[in-house]
């Protein structure tokens with residue numbers, strides 16, 4: 001007679017299977033994150049969404065009651081069967097039941113039949129002297145097999161009738177979340193000329209502006225703004241003087257581009273830089289123009305272009 005699987009094994013396993021099944025049919029909004037941390041994060045978001053549903057707890061509770069009933073019934077059946085065993089078999093059964101479940105599970109993999117037992121289960125065919133035994137399949141193997149079937153059915157049903165595991169839909173949802181985040185970011189960062197503030201007094205902003213300048217502007221204005229394809233930005237001469245205020249003049253040109261020269265393109269209008277980034281880079285340009293030493297042809301900088309604007313001269 002076979003030993004019963006203890007309740008502390010099959011009850012938690014069944015519960016786990018129920019929760020897993022619910023994980024498949026519960027829609028969640030997670031933005032995929034790369035790496036191990038992202039995986040763990042997503043798992044917890046998923047489980048969090050699952051346990052928030054009342055239906056899950058109801059099903060788990062009903063399942064628990066049913067499993068306890070099944071366990072009690074199994075016990076009754078076991079006692080009945082036990083009574084029918086011979087005294088010798090009963091002693092053997094009791095001895096075996098004293099071994100722990102896991103020890104039994106592991107040793108079952110390497111268990112060998114005696115010669116008589118083999119005789120009884122040998123199949124009557126063979127080839128080259130090789131015979132086949134009609135062994136019973138191991139319990140762990142059968143369990144996996146049945147679990148596979150249940151998993152497969154749940155998966156197929158969830159795939160067909162819920163939002164579970166549809167890559168295109170998940171992709172669209174994630175994109176929608178990202179778009180929303182981008183829109184929020186742009187709203188907070190995309191200031192126009194009305195909101196722009198000269199922050200050239202703030203060394204941190206100037207430093208950030210310098211980074212933006214290095215990435216976007218040095219290919220034409222060269223490092224430190226000494227001028228190349230684009231004019232020297234450190235001197236007192238300006239081709240464009242659209243605005244009375246120097247800082248706003250710089251901001252306007254970077255946002256809208258130079259009105260008569262498309263080489264100096266509209267970084268703001270073209271969304272290459274956010275309004276906030278332009279505020280930073282304009283603060284940097286203001287800083288190199290008003291605070292840093294003016295670079296002249298003697299320093300290898302470009303010759304002045306445009307008109308000297310008295311009010312903007314470096315003090």
Ligand code: HEC
Pocket residue numbers: 212213216217218219220221229230231233237238239240241250253254258259260261263264265267281282285305306
């Ligand atoms: C593709 C080359 C190019 C790039 C990149 C470029 N510029 Fe220019 N920039 C120019 C040219 C050319 C002019 C002169 C425009 C004109 O003649 O009106 C100019 C003009 C300017 C002016 C006005 C100068 C004046 O004398 O009127 C400012 C300020 C300026 N650029 C800042 C920037 C900043 C900041 C960046 C980076 C975000 C940048 N530029 C990127 C080519 C460029």
